[in-house]
Amino acid sequence: MTEPIPAPPWQTPKKPPPRQPLSQDLIVQVALRILDAEGLDALSMRRLAQELETGPASLYAHVANKDELLDLVYDTVLSEVEIPVPDPDRWPEQVKEYLRSLRTVFRSHRDLARVSISRIPLGPNGVVGMERTMALMRAGGLPDDIAAYAGDLLASFVTTETLDDAFPAGGTDPATPRAYAAQIRSYLTSLPVDRFPNLVHMAGPITSLDSERRFELGMEIIVRGLSTYARPAGQDSSAGSG
Amino acid sequence: MTEPIPAPPWQTPKKPPPRQPLSQDLIVQVALRILDAEGLDALSMRRLAQELETGPASLYAHVANKDELLDLVYDTVLSEVEIPVPDPDRWPEQVKEYLRSLRTVFRSHRDLARVSISRIPLGPNGVVGMERTMALMRAGGLPDDIAAYAGDLLASFVTTETLDDAFPAGGTDPATPRAYAAQIRSYLTSLPVDRFPNLVHMAGPITSLDSERRFELGMEIIVRGLSTYARPAGQDSSAGSG
DNA sequence: TTGCTGTTAGAACAGTGTTCGTTGGTAGAA
DNA sequence: TTCTACCAACGAACACTGTTCTAACAGCAA
Incomplete structure (x- = not known):
């Protein structure tokens, strides 16, 4: 292996970037990594650019602004949420399974709850999640307007309940x-x-x-409240469930 | 009225501040005014100092940092919340009255919901509010642990439900x-x-x-859920209610 | 008067999101 | 092949942010 000849000094030493070329996906991916490891406060455009071995201005070719970047990060993570395929016989349990999965995802990505605040998940994954959530809500026999609002209420509940669980991923000491x-x-x-x-x-x-018992209790309270709106099973108002 | 004689130029024109002297109360009061008028994003230490005709550094003699300032602002506003003196016969209605008052306060101060996020109100007004809330919760015959959590759950509900109602005070156009x-x-x-x-x-x-119907619906759902935990009236477990 | 304590404030530090203006490489047209 | 658009890349800069350093100053007790 011969050493590459140093560029002559009168010729501007243009270094072609040998690193992975920038792309929106890559930016989002690295942003999520910083978020997980160091939290939202550490996620600045400069820090992100540095991690990608470039300058902050370069990011704006792939992302409109930081807010849009966080939208993208949020949507990416939403793919991890597991939403059960509705089985009306197991409705309350299934709602809880959904909420527990949401909580797990929110807790496994640092500060994700903060990111999610006043962000409506309309990205590809978010919309799929909404579709499944609506299917689940309706399977409980809730009237349409109640079902629609229930989706919001439950998601907001998980958000606020995980806001202060600032644990980084994995079981940190509960001290x-x-x-x-x-x-x-x-x-x-x-x-x-x-x-x-x-x-x-x-x-x-x-x-x-503790955080977990609060969560379980809050879930139970809201699900009980929702159940009082359920019509007796049987009469479904059309529209498939998958 | 004789005009005050201009200070001779060789004598450094030290202007003794003729304005109201700084104090924590005054700072908090002006901060709240900025918050109401222009929102949280406009409330910077510089902006606040400018409004008080001083420099940003001067504020730090009366307030440890911006976070403490927001704590103080939040606590100040909490004095406006009206919490009914418990009457067990009217429990669900009274809980709703409390929540509606909380919502009104949150909506009448711009971005207050954002300010309140992950802030535990332990100031003088906050503690009084907590005391009254606990009295109200217990009057519904809820077990202690449920009552304790219910206070948090309900307050969080109002916060999230008012987060996006970024209306400045008064009825703005709902367009x-x-x-x-x-x-x-x-x-x-x-x-x-x-x-x-x-x-x-x-x-x-x-x-x-719309915002109001969402709020009324969410309230009803949670109150119904809480009611399922109420013990039959009669057996109270001591401790006064005022 | 002499200290002392605590307020006042200008300047500065280290950071933020974002934009400007200029590069440079490359894909498509001539 | 040559020329021309185009657009990602990016250093520099703008207008901010919260906060701290430093020095000067005021009011007050000894």
Whole structure:
């Protein structure tokens, strides 16, 4: 192997980029990697460009702006959500399976909940997810307007419930949130009992629920509420379910 | 009235600030005014300092950082929320009254929902609000752990439901969100029916609910779900309710 | 008067998203 | 083959952001 001859100095040393050429897919993929590893605050256009061995301006040829980039990242991740094919006999369980899958995905990508806020998933994966979600909602015998809103309500629920679970992927030590809970608990119990009887009394229940039990409880509450709107099984108002 | 004599130029024209002296209260008050008028994105430390006729560095003598400032703004606004004194006979109605008040406050201060995200209201007004909320929850006969979580769940619900109602205070024209809804609706109906039967069928219901009806519906769903946990009235587990 | 403490503020730091203007390579037309 | 569009690439810069450093200053206790 002979060393490549150094370019003569009077000839501008134009280095043809030997790296993988830029593309929207590649940009989105690397952005997601940064998000997972270091969180949303670390995901700047400069940081992303650096990871791709280019300048920030180059990204704008493939992505309109950062907001669109986050749209794309969000949609990409939505492909990981598993939504059961409806089986009316198992409706409440299936809704919960869907929500648990959504939660798992949201928790396995750092800050994804923050990214998802006020973003309507209309990308290719998002639309497929919506279709399946609507199928599932309708399988429960919910009237159309209730079913439509239920999809939003449930997704919002998962978002807010995972917002503060800032764990990076994998089981991190549960010490930090627990210490924070203990701090709040001691604050609540330190309040004057005469003015805050309920807070003092409830300091325990307020701070003792961990993320997973909160989630399971919230799910159960909403599903029970939705069930009260279900018509008796049988009369379906057309439109297939797959 | 004699004009004040201009300071001689060889004497450094030190202008003693004739304006209202800085204080945390004043800073928070002006910050809230900017938030209401121009939204969260317009609320920068420089903008705030300018409004107070000073430099951004001066603010940091009264406020640790922007995050603490937003904590203070949030707590200030929470004083406007009206929480009914519990009357067990009217429990579901009272919960709704509380939530409607919360919604009104969130909507009457631009971007307040965004500010409130992942902020636990532990300021003076926030704690009083929590106390009253807990009193209300317990009056419904909910077990302690359910009552504790219900407070969070309901507040989160109002937050997410008001996140996109970016109306400035007062009844603004409802044209913008309605146009956006129409846009989404036409997109959904344009999808291929064979692959998206449910989305096409549901395009109407999905896009026809306005903010208020969504809110009323969501409230009803959650309250119904919570009611299923209520113990039969009578056995209270101590601790006063005011 | 002398310190001292805490407020005021200009300047600056390190970062942000985005745009401008210029390159350079290449695909298509002549 | 030659010329010409076109467009990705990208250094530099713009207008910001939150925050800190530093020095000067005011009010007040000793």
